[in-house]
Amino acid sequence: MAGIKDVARRAGVGVGTVSRALNGSGYISEETRKKILEAAKALDYQPNELAKNLYRNKTDFIGIMMPNLEHPFFASLLKHLELELYRYGYKCMVCSTEDIDNREREFLDMLKRNVMDGIIACVDLPGDEEPETERPVVTLERNWGGGIPMVHSDHAMGGKIAAQVMLEAGCRKVLHLYSQGKDSPFEQRHRVFREIMSAHGVQLVEAEAEWNHMSYGYDLEMARRCVRQYSDVDGIFASDVQAFGCMAAALEMGKRVPEDLQIVGYDGTEITRMTYPTLTCICQDLPRLAQVSVQTMVALLEGKPYPEDLVIPVALQKGGTVRWT
Numbered sequence: 001m002a003g004i005k006d007v008a009r010r011a012g013v014g015v016g017t018v019s020r021a022l023n024g025s026g027y028i029s030e031e032t033r034k035k036i037l038e039a040a041k042a043l044d045y046q047p048n049e050l051a052k053n054l055y056r057n058k059t060d061f062i063g064i065m066m067p068n069l070e071h072p073f074f075a076s077l078l079k080h081l082e083l084e085l086y087r088y089g090y091k092c093m094v095c096s097t098e099d100i101d102n103r104e105r106e107f108l109d110m111l112k113r114n115v116m117d118g119i120i121a122c123v124d125l126p127g128d129e130e131p132e133t134e135r136p137v138v139t140l141e142r143n144w145g146g147g148i149p150m151v152h153s154d155h156a157m158g159g160k161i162a163a164q165v166m167l168e169a170g171c172r173k174v175l176h177l178y179s180q181g182k183d184s185p186f187e188q189r190h191r192v193f194r195e196i197m198s199a200h201g202v203q204l205v206e207a208e209a210e211w212n213h214m215s216y217g218y219d220l221e222m223a224r225r226c227v228r229q230y231s232d233v234d235g236i237f238a239s240d241v242q243a244f245g246c247m248a249a250a251l252e253m254g255k256r257v258p259e260d261l262q263i264v265g266y267d268g269t270e271i272t273r274m275t276y277p278t279l280t281c282i283c284q285d286l287p288r289l290a291q292v293s294v295q296t297m298v299a300l301l302e303g304k305p306y307p308e309d310l311v312i313p314v315a316l317q318k319g320g321t322v323r324w325t
Contacts, residue, residue: 002043011039062090062297063107063119068214069096072240072269073284074122077140080290081120088298090117097123098214111135118297124184136300140293143183149300151293151310152185158282158314159192162237162264165280167200169262169322171235174202175226177242179209189266189282193237205230209242216241224249233261240265240272243279247321263321268314277320288312 008018013032021028021036028036039045062085066074082092093116097103104126111119118136125144139150166174174197178190197204207226210218223238223245231253236246243265247257255261257277265272268283289312299306318324 002045004045006043007036007039007045010043011036059115059117060090061093061116062294063093063095063111063116065095065097065104065107065119065121065123067096067123068098069094070216071214072271073267073286074214076269076286077122077290080287081294084290084294088294090294090298102126111137117301120293120297136297138293138297138300140289141184141186143185149296149306149310150185151289151296151312153284153289153312153314155186155189155314156192158266158284159189160196161314161316162189162266162282163193163196165264165316165322166197166202166235166237166262168325169235169258171262172202173233174204174235174237175230175233175246176204176206177209177222177226177236177238177246178206205233214241220245220248224252227253236261236263238263238265240267240269240279240281243281243321244271244275247279258321258323262323265321268317272317272319279317280319280322281317283315283317285312285314 004015004018008015011018011032013036017028017032018036018040021033022040064078064081066078068074069078078094085092093110095103095107104121104123107119108126110116112135114135116135118138120138120140121142121144122140124142137144137148139148141150141152143150176190176193176197180187194204207222209222219239219241223242227236227246227249236243238246243263247263250257250261250263257263263280265279265281268281269286272279272281292307292310292312296306296310
């Protein structure tokens, strides 16, 4: 395999001149550059990427931290993040933090050691301290404070839309499944939903899921338990996966959806359009969330102002789990 010295010898120049030509640094005449490129092509020279990255202080890798890679929301989000990073010439390194102790800290330590250029984090900050790194971090649906850019959906609007759907459908007793995060923006949907339901005299019964517990088995067991315990509710508001669990539990009990029980989900992943009836839900714009997150990361890496539209609108998907008038 040809090395940089072989290219220099064939082109009749020094090794430093070859390095500058291939890295695009420093002045080199066009004639010399052409001679070097022709020599590299003739010898099928492949530059040492590690050395090249050390020279540029750049790896072209972005870390992505996810709590769960099986959950449809995070799986879909990861797909869009990877595609968007590729458009900007970056590859991704992914870590799932569920059930793995200290995984977040290990990934942040890799960032400090320049193994990657930045991190897009969809998990909570480990501990209360700010990340000790000069390289950029962008968070998605998590608040790390300290001036770290955060991209998230308009969850206040999501909670408002869900409440309006329930009210227009005539629901008077609603089961609300929720989880409590660490000052995460998605909590706004629960707060707004509660406020509107209460203001209109709707009885609300609530069940709290364990934080960051996202397995299908857990959600199905919780849904079955809640639907049986609150068998007299006429509406349910939950995440997509929990909503499907509630629909399955209701059908097992002989309830009809939407005639006896109306269900509104939250997230709007592709799977919500693959069932019968299709799920009525609040859709987060996953492609846009990924696009703005990556644009923000690239802007930080290049020292440019980052996008201002860090709050991404949500939309209503009218499905068959609600009676529409």
